[in-house]
Amino acid sequence: MYNKGTIIPGLAIFVLIVTSPLWLNAFMTGSTVPKVELPQGGEKQCVASATEMRANHMQLLNEWRDDVLRDGNRVTVMVDGKVYRKGLQMACMECHTNKEKFCDSCHEYASVKPYCWDCHLTPELAATKKETH
Amino acid sequence: MKYAFSFLAVIALVLIAWLGSQIPGMPYLFGVALPYLALMIFLGGFVYRVVHWAKSPVPFSIQTTCGQGKSLDFIKQDRLEAPNTTAEVVARMFLEIVCFRSLFRNTKSEIHDGPHITYESSKWLWVFALIFHYSFLVIVLRHLRLFLDPVPACVGWVEFIDGLFQIGAPTWYMTDIGLLAGCALLFGRRLITRHVRFISLVNDYFPLVLIFAIAITGILMRYFLRTDIDIVNIKQLTVGLVTFSPVIGAKIGAIFYIHVFLVCVLLAYFPFSKLMHMGGVFMSPTRNMKNNTRAVRHVNPWNPRILPHSYAGYEDEFREYMVENGIPVEKELPPKKDEE
Numbered sequence: 001m002y003n004k005g006t007i008i009p010g011l012a013i014f015v016l017i018v019t020s021p022l023w024l025n026a027f028m029t030g031s032t033v034p035k036v037e038l039p040q041g042g043e044k045q046c047v048a049s050a051t052e053m054r055a056n057h058m059q060l061l062n063e064w065r066d067d068v069l070r071d072g073n074r075v076t077v078m079v080d081g082k083v084y085r086k087g088l089q090m091a092c093m094e095c096h097t098n099k100e101k102f103c104d105s106c107h108e109y110a111s112v113k114p115y116c117w118d119c120h121l122t123p124e125l126a127a128t129k130k131e132t133h
Numbered sequence: 134m135k136y137a138f139s140f141l142a143v144i145a146l147v148l149i150a151w152l153g154s155q156i157p158g159m160p161y162l163f164g165v166a167l168p169y170l171a172l173m174i175f176l177g178g179f180v181y182r183v184v185h186w187a188k189s190p191v192p193f194s195i196q197t198t199c200g201q202g203k204s205l206d207f208i209k210q211d212r213l214e215a216p217n218t219t220a221e222v223v224a225r226m227f228l229e230i231v232c233f234r235s236l237f238r239n240t241k242s243e244i245h246d247g248p249h250i251t252y253e254s255s256k257w258l259w260v261f262a263l264i265f266h267y268s269f270l271v272i273v274l275r276h277l278r279l280f281l282d283p284v285p286a287c288v289g290w291v292e293f294i295d296g297l298f299q300i301g302a303p304t305w306y307m308t309d310i311g312l313l314a315g316c317a318l319l320f321g322r323r324l325i326t327r328h329v330r331f332i333s334l335v336n337d338y339f340p341l342v343l344i345f346a347i348a349i350t351g352i353l354m355r356y357f358l359r360t361d362i363d364i365v366n367i368k369q370l371t372v373g374l375v376t377f378s379p380v381i382g383a384k385i386g387a388i389f390y391i392h393v394f395l396v397c398v399l400l401a402y403f404p405f406s407k408l409m410h411m412g413g414v415f416m417s418p419t420r421n422m423k424n425n426t427r428a429v430r431h432v433n434p435w436n437p438r439i440l441p442h443s444y445a446g447y448e449d450e451f452r453e454y455m456v457e458n459g460i461p462v463e464k465e466l467p468p469k470k471d472e473e
Contacts, residue, residue: 003433007187010415011180018176021280022373030376033369055359062302077207110364111284111292115299 034105039095047079047091056115061088088120097123136324139338143346145394150394151387163390164370165379171397178404179412186416194431196422199238205423206434215424222423232416234260263324265315268308269344271295272351275306279371301356316345341406350392352386361386 013076064086069071200211241255295303373379
């Protein structure tokens with residue numbers, strides 16, 4: 001083998017880079033797989049089933065956002081006899097009041113950074129701002 | 134037919150993963166066993182190929198130059214095109230790897246009336262290659278969010294910049310489009326340019342179709358076929374893979390297994406294909422040698438070891454026979470001792 005002095009270190013660096021998730025995870029304390037906090041009020045019913053919400057909630061929220069803000073369509077949604085207003089704060093966070101335990105636990109685990117909170121407020125934060133309405 | 138075969142092969146692979154992952158128990162094969170196997174083949178094969186290349190001697194100093202080599206002081210050297218020192222070689226290699234400078238020089242030859250031949254600059258290959266490779270690199274870096282826990286901030290920055298346009302939910306990434314476009318453009322180039330089409334083989338088309346299919350399945354999984362695609366559940370599996378404790382918590386949609394299986398095929402195929410240009414670009418003697426043949430003698434490493442043999446040594450070796458045959462010698466034979 002020729003040029004051992006450069007090729008062997010080069011290969012070692014390559015293998016280290018490819019296997020870097022192994023080493024990085026070994027030196028980092030991993031978090032436990034998050035479990036979302038169910039509504040404190042004990043509500044069982046949502047606009048869709050839990051599996052569907054887990055998979056598609058972001059698309060539903062995006063559709064609602066487009067309906068309400070871009071098309072001015074604030075027609076309420078009726079699911080199983082219950083009426084929901086279209087909105088993150090007006091519908092979802094009525095039951096799922098705790099952003100940190102409901103939204104952020106999974107989003108942080110999966111490094112998802114939705115831009116909902118550029119405009120929206122958590123219920124606690126909204127309560128402190130009531131005066132300005 | 135060469136490209137039709139590539140499509141058929143990829144469709145067959147998709148079907149294998151799709152139907153296979155539906156059999157009870159098989160998710161562990163497609164989600165755990167095959168990824169480990171593919172990564173071992175990838176690493177082992179990659180190292181094997183590079184070591185194999187490193188064992189081949191370079192008999193001549195064969196760097197390609199396209200500029201003025203180092204000469205007299207008043208002649209300006211083209212330091213990047215005819216590098217004379219290690220630093221210049223490193224700079225040239227760096228630009229080759231990062232900017233694909235040799236593709237930038239791609240020309241298109243055409244015969245016109247006369248007849249005379251013209252060479253026109255053709256930058257398409259360079260542009261398509263840049264789109265393709267950088268999109269792929271960013272996509273690989275972005276996937277680290279599935280394998281690292283906690284996710285380092287820099288992975289988040291890459292995701293943020295990639296999804297800067299904030300179109301749709303989940304946010305569309307620029308590189309998703311870039312990778313699809315890059316594959317399609319490079320594939321189209323092979324079909325449309327006649328002389329490139331003539332020299333294209335199945336092993337040129339197949340990786341492009343395979344990577345295209347990987348990108349398509351990834352996009353379908355992220356935006357369209359979201360049934361049973363729960364990112365927390367998937368990350369539990371992927372982090373499990375890199376911490377050697379993989380578990381499949383809940384049912385994962387078939388599109389995930391198709392995506393993973395195609396990636397496994399790509400990894401396992403990589404060391405035995407032209408994709409090895411990833412390692413080969415570093416090993417190319419036409420790029421990584423110095424253009425200093427006038428200053429430093431390049432010795433062919435497979436030359437036999439021939440020691441200098443002077444006339445005096447030659448005569449020492451054969452003097453007896455020379456004298457015997459009446460050939461004049463510079464130094465006579467030592468006087469013979471009396472035979473007793």
